[in-house]
Amino acid sequence: MKTRIGFSPLLPLLWAAALVLGAIGAAADGAPDSLARKALVLEVRGVIGPAMASYVADSIAEAQTRDAELVILRMDTPGGLDPSMRSIIQSIAASSVPVVGYVAPTGARAASAGTYILYACQIAAMAPGTNLGAATPVRLGGLPTPKPASEPENEEGARDGTQDAGSASSPEPSDAKERKLINDAAAYIRALASLHGRNADWAERAVREGASLSAEEALEAHVIDLMAPSLETLLRAIDGRAVRLGETRVVLDTSDLEPIERRPDWKTRLLAVIGHPNVAYILMLVGIYGLIYEFSNPGAVLPGTLGTLSLLLALYAFQVLPINYAGVGLIILGLALMAMELITPSFGALGLGGIAAFILGSLILIDSDAPALGISLPLVLGLALFSALVIFLALGLALRAHRRPVTTGAEELAGAQGEVVGGFPGSGSVRLHGEIWSASSDRPIVPGTRIRVVRRDGLRLTVEPIHTSPTKASKPS
Incomplete structure (x- = not known):
């Protein structure tokens, strides 16, 4: 049995009533x-x-x-x-x-x-x-420059x-x-x-x-x-x-x-808050950081959306503030250098340059000497310190990863230890990481002897014995 879905005849009447009530309310509010x-x-x-x-x-x-x-x-x-x-x-x-x-x-x-x-x-x-x-x-x-104090006769x-x-x-x-x-x-x-x-x-x-x-x-x-x-x-x-x-x-x-x-x-108060130099500055940074995160992690959606919205609000504020666009350029350059430091670590060179450009651009961003229109120096230094901490944390993690021994790929086999299955001198086979590998050695090695991989040539390993007594009861690697 098919069910037919249609519009209720009351629906247009309800829409019309809502429009009439809204118009009456607007007229009453604007009276x-x-x-x-x-x-x-x-x-x-x-x-x-x-x-x-x-x-x-x-x-x-x-x-x-x-x-x-x-x-x-x-x-x-x-x-x-x-x-x-x-x-x-x-x-x-x-x-x-x-x-x-x-x-x-x-x-x-x-x-x-x-x-x-x-x-x-x-x-x-x-x-x-x-x-x-x-x-x-x-x-x-x-x-x-104010008049020198040595002219008191004109003070009155x-x-x-x-x-x-x-x-x-x-x-x-x-x-x-x-x-x-x-x-x-x-x-x-x-x-x-x-x-x-x-x-x-x-x-x-x-x-x-x-x-x-x-x-x-x-x-x-x-x-x-x-x-x-x-x-x-x-x-x-x-x-x-x-x-x-x-x-x-x-x-x-x-x-x-x-x-x-x-x-x-509320609209006036909101626009006044957005137009404050400190708020506009924070919105710009949130926007840039959000877009950087979105581009480096496609599909996250929320950082990109929040970043775009924040950047548009910052642009609104900047078009009513006396902005020095050299400052904007230095800030963007500083953030780009810091992002490059995170992506391709240069052990601090890009990061320190980015922090310097970021601080300098922030200080000259507002083209006015009026204190009310300036960006708070503690805010600039706080954000720069936060960015520096993020960069140095990332550098520390990168150095730790660089010093850690290789655990995957062909490079990981060099130095790995296994056990002789048979053969040698010449060609033989060894058990390594639970797998049987073809191997070669110019020394006689009896089965059960622990060996160390010297190098890998394609699918063949070159091995040498570890000078310990063979143990047939030893568990395979």
Whole structure:
């Protein structure tokens, strides 16, 4: 009896119901609940990268869609990537909702890219015990040499920003490319300062000389608009202030605003983790090691799959980080030399060269002097030490195998011991490893005598007696 299998007529209805429910759920999730009389608080913490730029842009767009009264960027950042910083500034400039930059809590900082973002905000505020500055593009080779301490007469002018930014005390960039990029950065931050009437001279010094200020000094130098120890104090302090939004001026009404925090979602946090230099570095190594293992042991599948996935994630991170591709090349060369050491042992020559190339490539992998974008030196040394231990362990096993006597093949027969069956002098036969072999010897040897193989010629052995008394009762080998 044949059984006919077909689709139930209810199946299309179930699919349609699932689609309708999914659409209703998506519409409900995306429904813009009003944020009227609310301030959207965003956390800008850690390195400024593509994930952070996307988070800020999406949040500002949400604030505009849901009619928020204010957006507050609560900042604590060592800086980050120039494209991501400019993307955040463009989102702030295009926003129809006022944006407040707030460096908090106590101990936080708005260094490097954070200084630019703070200057771009309609209101710039800092909590006590915070600082900003050091806005030189550090990927150009680090901060310029600071002014010698022997010029105290200019200290006060440097602090309040009244010193001429183009004076002779400003260190000159070392080459044409560096001059062009620093001049561009200086012009950019001066333009941001002029938007909201802040101290443009000190802003330029922060770029050209890496100057920094505490919150109190920044307020005195008109770099920021106010100091506030808490979010509630900040909202009360900016109430009634007029800010510029595009071509219009808006008076803030913040006395009774309710702050609502919008934290990064899981996707933003995941991309931020993947984009961290240390994580990207580990992913690259896992990817390369996984592919090496897969190619040397075809069919393992899991190492190859894991290696490919890790390498693709590392490539994503590298395309948003300032990568020195000479460093990538040295790392790959180092790993290749170490793999060759394992495959064709050179008693340390390839392995040591690979370790040296691996460490050097790791140290120059990130093309930036910013500490937040560097790869941890203990991590580099730890991975190099691990690779060295693997190589030396493999070398030890190879040397032990090299010194071990041969146990198979034709070479193993030389020196092997057996027992005479008959014949000799001349041709005869011997029992060796449980087999009867044809043998020859120019000496008379009686049956039962123990013999030693001198050499092998094809299927015939040349043997010599071992000088012990023959034992007929001896067990055959």
